[in-house]
Amino acid sequence: MQTLTINGSRHDVDVEGDTPLLFVLRDTLGLTGTKYGCGIGQCGACTVILDGQATRSCQIPAESIGDAKITTIEAIGQDAVGKRVVEAWVGVQVPQCGYCQSGQVMAATALLQQNPRPSDDDIGQAMTNLCRCGTYNAIAAAVRQAAA
């Protein structure tokens, strides 16, 4: 049994220590906004914010989390930056299938929390999640809009 701090609440979870945070969120806690895409840290669909850093939750074993604070897409509206990002995403009409967009929104939120005025290069460095629908240009436009 271990205790995780997720979206400001503490949750006791009974999982093997090597269980990736992704599956603790999705299957143990029912927080399915965070998506499974590749399981090897390539696609970024599982991105959450862990102690302020955009983090691919499929690469984080539950036993390694300790007291770190985890924010998932479910709490995006509770953060001022996150709210702006969501409004930009809706305003720019970013998603198509939408499956990768939780991760994209979390990556954008982490970027803007750390760097409120990112350059195009900064956006390129931070926004590395894959999108099979090809929404990359809309994503960049939305990040710029949220930063403005």
Added chain:
Amino acid sequence: MNDLTPLRRAHATSAASQEPVRNLSRRGFLGAASGALILGIGLPVDPALAQAEGAAAIAPKPGTRVAAFLEIRSDGTVKLLSPFVEGGQGINTGLAQTIGEELDIDPSRFVVECAPPGPDYAVVNGLRLTGGSFSTRSSYAVMRRLGATAREMLLRAAAARLDVKQETLATNDGRVVHKASNRSLGYGELAQAALALLPREDLPLKDPKDFRYIGKPMARLDMRDKSTGKATYAIDLKVEGMLHAAVRHAPHLGTEPEALANEAAVKAMPGVDSVHRLPGAVAVVADSWWRARKAVEALDVTWAKPAADGLATVSGTFSSAAMLAALKATREPGLSAEAEGDVAGAFAKAGRVVEAEYDAPYLAHAQLEPPSSIARFNGDGTLDVWLPNQMPELFQSVAAKVAGLQPDAVRIHSPMLGGFFGRHFYYGSSNPFPQAILLAKATGRPVRVLWSREEEFGMDAVRPLGFARFRAALGPDGMPLAIHTTAVGEGPIGRWFGSIFKAPVDSSVVEGLDKKPYAIPNRRLDYVKVAHPVTIAFWRSVGHSMNDFFYESFLDELADAGAKDPFALRMALLKDSLRHKTLLQAVADLSGGWKRGPFQAEDGTKRARGVSMASPFGSETATIAEVSLKDGEARVHDLWIAIDPGSVVNPAIVKRQVEGAAALGLSATLLEQIVYEGGTRQARNYDTYPILDRDRMPRVHVTIIESGAPMGGIGEPGLPGVPPAVVNAVAVLTGSRVRSLPLAKEKLLSV
């Protein structure tokens, strides 16, 4: 999938009810489990047959029964049961606009769900499917009429309720208004009475000049949910008491598990419920998916040996290279797919003959949502299945076969798709739902099967590897006199719908090579079938995804051979089609005027542009790409695409779909290939099957030309022009012609 267009329901029924579809049951599950599978069970049936199956099966005219589609609620919202499944293409919003226009209610108040199986929803020429870029164009007229029918019924119900003449009533955004008495009623208050009325069939539709919603760039209905993690996909669903299954498939398609060395030890792993052998796979059922996955990967499985050699099956030596070699070695004349003029005569007097061979690899769909399915047997003998799918009735019929039930005992739930691109048609053992059904049966519990990304890359049905051989004759003026094309291979239409579409030439192999708008007087197109042993699929833009690359690249070769500018040559060859000339000029204008290059860009890079045209899925496109070379790779800076789909419902959605299709086309051009060696696929995840990332995404500029021609498709047509436009630009920079994709296979060096 253009072959679906002329399909008549009677034809589908008779073909389907008489003949099993060989390939549906040829390999994998159903071959082993249930013998012949009749595709027709999932197709609309004619009334005589339907009555034989009971009153519930009587087929209404699809798209006409208001109650089957619309639930007008008292809170002013409308729930639409859609014939189509939303997977990013924006169909839910487009339908809300189309119906809302005639019903007179703001589309933003629609809530759209994919309808369960039923004959009401067979609106694609008597079939029901989400694919072939058919959704909007096939249903536009019938969905408008549905909205108009519903509105008139509401007006009639209001006239009775208010005791006034119907013609004194008007509607205004979800309300029926009687101006004279200053009274009004919400649609929701009238819905029950309205739906009891007999619909009228003689209603006029709105004059397009009065459209409020159709043709407008309205916001999509699903944006907020998809931006906040609230959109629900198959993978997110949970059923009370459900167990989780993870599977491992045979390394060679078609082989079976023979022995499990450590079954007892695996069964003792945490959370494990049971261990199962499935056709072509092993499975572990557990109380969580992660535990099931760890357990199934710990299983020590001995698999049956594949055939030692050959291309008839996925043998121990099967490789994509050997398959391509076999296609190239095929020299049969084949079947005639198109013949015009005197090809032999033109070659006999040709000043010059140009020949080339082109190929394109197997491709994965690589949609971000890994496939999953949930099956639940109920106490009353029925079965519920939740699964990603593009054709609910067909999946219902297959699920019924697997479960040993009648189709009407199977409820199909079709959640939103986390990308599809053709992934979620029925492809035999490439679909997880039969496993979920078998495991639910075996365990007596609801079971969810989720394929890991590795299993998905191993089992995804692939875009066929394709090959075409060209020979062209040039006249003394350098203009093409004759072109002889041979397409070799197999397509998904022939594989999966072969018994319905009996045409000997598989349209999904030749589309993009045929019906070109160019005035080349002598043309011959042949098709030679060479079957693939692997599971092949529809993949966004199907045959066009490679054939337009082949043809439009070869056309540039002809331009070079005849010392013509490729843009000017196309313009000259389009002399008989104002529509195409207008489109080609539009893309040139969009790009600031045609220039081939090479030229130096402001950043000092050397760049060139390539041009192409395509006629996919009832629409027309013209594409220009601007490319430079860096570190041996092509860098695409801009794509300009002009699309003429005749007319559009939502120009904003159209532009984004074209951009998305272009991104997928570029991804395939630059990076993608499924490689088989030793009978197994080499790539098992995105690290070894790279797809287009943000860094490689070009600017995409789209212009829509509404020529007023019959409405064409949107989801796929943005793709086919991209590979040839990019490769034509690359040829300018390197001075050599790439005839085999992806570009990543070779280092590109500037001349």
